[in-house]
Amino acid sequence: MDTQKLDQTYIANTYARFPVTIVKGKGSLVWDDTGKEYIDLSTGIAVDIFGVADEEWMAAVTKQLGTLQHISNLYYTEPCVKLAQMLCEKTGMKKVFFGNSGAEANECAIKAARKWSEEKKGKDYSTIITLKNSFHGRTITTLAATGQDVFHHDFTPLTEGFVYAEPNDLADLEQLIKANKCAAVMMEVVQGEGGVMPLDEAYVKGAAKLCEQYDLLLICDEVQVGNGRSCTSHLQKYRRQFCLCRIQNCTRRAAPSKYHRMPSPQK
DSSP, X not given: OOHHHHHHHHSOOOSOOOSOOEEEXXXXXXXXXXXXXXXXXXXXXXXXXXXXXXXXXXXXXXXXXXXXXXXXXXXXXXXXXHHHHHHHHHHXXXXXXXXXXXXXXXXXXXHHHXXXXXXXXXXXXXXXXXXXXXXXXXXXXXXXXXXXXXXXTTSOSOOSOEEEEOTTOHHHHHHHHHHSOEEEEEEOSEEOTTOSEEOOHHHHHHHHHHHHHTXXXXXXXXXXXXXXXXXXXXHHHHOOSSEEXXXXXXXOOXXXXXXXXXXXXXX
């Protein structure tokens, strides 16, 4: 079976895939259909914390599949409650919102911030400041929140109410706060899609102080760095009275040179 040809025939061409067909894996290693071995540094783009075919993970999933594979939000279930408790205890947050994607989690953060701001300051205070070179999702609203023009082409009109500040420039951030009727500042403490670029610690602390000074919410989009993925919780350093984040899982170590390097993605 020509997997790549079938993919190109039947699957929408939304991603430029590497010309590699992965057929199996174990731990941090995966193999393609020619038998070449690779170290998986992508981890499913940040979601496969346990590696491939982890015994403990497989046992837990298999057990749950034989018990109850899915239930709607209309009912209580123990796994959902236990996970929420663990996340709150580890992050210091009070509540958890479970979403189907990072974009949905960010949509929730944006909605919550605007609802809070309307109730506290009035309906006109809806603008959210994000940072240039950021990435917050692929829905119409989270694309609008993303501070990269390349993602805005072909999908206009985008959701209104977002302006973009220069990263690591507190003067620019404050100028935008003063020039707009704002609800929140939204940032990735480490910008992921735009390159692995951590914000300066002084900038993040200063942004938190500006949010306190001007009575804004601070939204931390931590899908790429949260919950210990970068060995610390950035959110805990800068959290004020109300801060929203989304968190997922851990990456791998760097690959030794003896392993095969992926070819370039197909155009």
